[in-house]
Amino acid sequence: MSADRVTALSLCWRIERRDGVTVALTDHDRDLEVDAVTYRAAPGMTPSAIVRAEGVEADTMEATGALDAAALTARDLGAGRWDAARVVMFAWRRDDPSAAPIPLGEGRIGEVEMRDGTFTAELRGAAAALARPVTEATAPACRAQLGDARCRVPMAPRRRFARVAAALGEAVTLEAGEPVANAYGEGRLRWFGGANSGLESVVTASAGATLTLRHAPPFAVEAGVLVEVVEGCDKTIATCAARFGNAINFRGEPYVPGIDLLTRYPGA
Helix, strand or coil, X not given: CCXXXXXXXXXXXXXXXXXXXXEEEECCCCCEEECCEEEEECCCCEECCCECCCCCCCCEEEEEEECXXXXXXXXXXXXXXXXXXXXXXXXXXXXXXXXCCEEEEEEEEEEEEEECCEEEEEEEEHHHHHHCCCCCCCCCCCCCCCCCCCXXXXXXXXXXXXXXXXXXXXXXXXXXXXXXXXXCCCCEEEECCCCCCCCEEEEEEEECCEEEECCCCCCCCCCCCEXXXXXXXXXXXXXXXXXXXXXXXXXXXCCCCCCCHHHHCXXX
């Protein structure tokens, strides 16, 4: 490729968050219009060398840039709003706008590190999914997720909206109580208002109207904020049968002897 064509190339990123927010950036010193999308100038954004493997090795890349108040902020990165966001990267010829973009990589944001006003984000390519286990291991606990295609428990009646009465650290008290004991344990709490809007929190346990979250919300919680609480499951056969009446779809092996078989008996 000749030198004049190289200097006419600009790198472009399109980052799509899971909540639908999309940010388009370019390393050029001016905004670019590509396929009806405006890529905002972000000259401080620099990618590492892109490793494209011919085999089944996962494609990897890192992008480093300055935290920008209008785009990527430390507040949002720290809160996890950009976790697993889809990233599409390509090169575009400014001297020939009719030319098709040159694809360079696509994947999901992995680990993010912030230091001294800059951030470094790892981009995991689509081949990274091949690193996951192919087969499942036997276990007493259910391997399905409550409400998924294997579990088949209807989730519509198990999702409820409520207002927050008070919040302190990991403890969140709602204005409405739970339908059964520990109904929201191992469930989810989705924030629909306040500074945490759009984020999710994992619920470890619930008692009455009080939920215990795995981690405290990233931002302060005001009373009256609207949330959605989704019931959870402890993945035991007893809960599956008694509470959900769904033992026929249980995806575990609670009665298969394990390596602790000898220690279950007195005197062992």
